[in-house]
Amino acid sequence: MRKEFSMLQSSPTVGFISLGCPKNLVDSERILTQIRAEGYTLSAQYESSDLVIINTCGFIESAVEESLESIGEALAENGRVIVTGCLGARAEQIRERFPEVLAISGAHAYAEVMTALHHHLPPPRHPAGLVAPGEVRLTPRHYAYLKIAEGCSHRCSFCIIPQLRGDLVSRPLDEILLQAERLAADGVRELLVVSQDTAAYGQDLRHRPAIWQGRPLRTRLLDLATALAELGIWIRLHYLYPYKVLDELLPLMAEGAILPYLDIPLQHVQPQILRAMGRPAAAEQMLERIARWRQICPDLTLRSSFIVGFPGERDEDFAALLAFLDAAQLDRVGCFCYSNINGAAAQQFADQLPESLKQERQQQLMERQQQISFQRLQRRVGQRLLVLVDEVHAQHLITRSAAEAPEVDGVVVVNGSWELEPGDLIEVEVVGHDHHDLFAEVADPADEEE
Secondary structure, eight states, rough: OOOOOOOOOOOSEEEEESSSSHHHHHHHHHHHHHHHHHTTTSOOOSSTTSSSEEEEEESSSSHHHHHHHHHHHHHTSSSSSEEEEEGGGGGGHHHHHHHOOOEEOOOOHHHHHHHHHHHHHHOOOOOTSSSSOOOSSSSSSEEEEOOOEEEOOOOOTTOOOOHOSSSSOOOOOHHHHHHHHHHHTTTTOOEEESSSSGGGTGGGGGEEEEEETHHHESSSSHHHHHHTTTTTEEEEEOOOOOOOOHHHHHHHHTSSSSSSEEEEEOBBOOHHHHHHHTOOOOHHHHHHHHHHHHHHOOEEEEEEEEEOTTOOOHHHHHHHHHHHHHHHHHHHEEEOOOOHHHHHOGGGGGGOOHHHHHHHHHHHHHHHHHHHHHHHTTTTTOEEEEEEEEESSSSEEEEEEETTTTSSSOOEEEEEEOOOOOOOOEEEEEEEEOOOOOOEOOOOGGGGGO
């Protein structure tokens, strides 16, 4: 993901590029908010910027290369570049290729970024009241990402997130809820709760007691989700390990307090592969839990991601993964070929698989899941859905229901010309679908059954 921000103000001017996942996007929003608060101009053009800040991604090698290419491009077009973000943890790699970079800092290093900016481009001296208030957001006005924790305490063998972002550090519950209140008051209709390990929220704080609006809560995901539900807007949870807390969340989803949507990156199902990955869960247990979840909340949407071609993955391991997909009937699935990451333990594992086999398995899995997703969408034809308007076009709307998260899932395309705005909620009836998206018409209230 690449986000560029522009704004018309007076100089000095800072260009900004944000790369990577929604967690990184939240970091970018925080840095941009501080930059604007100090009176800098923000620009999307290299030529009009006095300096460029790049918030990089370093999770997989393709992301590393994209980050390095962005640094090279910014240096060529502007010449003055500050680097921050995940790839900043590999400062020597950046310096080796781009010794002229002004400063380098790691992920969520807000103070270091601002110190470097002040040194290389001192802030303006505006009269009081000239700087625009409020938070800078890189999402549309009607939805926002809410990051509740930083880092991860797992040690997955294919991942270097703890090296880049450190162990799990949960934000104080009242701080999160105050931010959520501000966002809701600013017109946000959907909060997407994110972190590296959302279900583990509060574990590092031993779920310590907290007070919110005069009542006692505990620093844990269930209490946080319950409090967020009181805002009266959509609450969507992302990046959930299959901990027990997921079972506790299902009643909230069934009663409509939070969206009936679980994003669980399972990565594989075979016990020996999961052990080698350093991941929890097993296929049989997950199938039982999924069946139980759907009994509690029939409208539940399940999203997951898997890695194929992990070192030592046998034909029978991959066949078991396909069988799991058939049995689980997940709504949305992403699939990635295993790739060696510098610093990850799995880079040293024996039985590395050829790239051609990884690609073949990825294609097979996605073809299988495409059939499943098609059938899952077919079941929704004829249903009435409450949808959130994302885009308004001359002859159609782009919307999403509870089953579609922005940027990663499909959409609900609504035919017709309507006097609506992004962020509006409307009721539609599904009339068709393809492999990814639903097609709908605005529902006629007169057709609704008594």
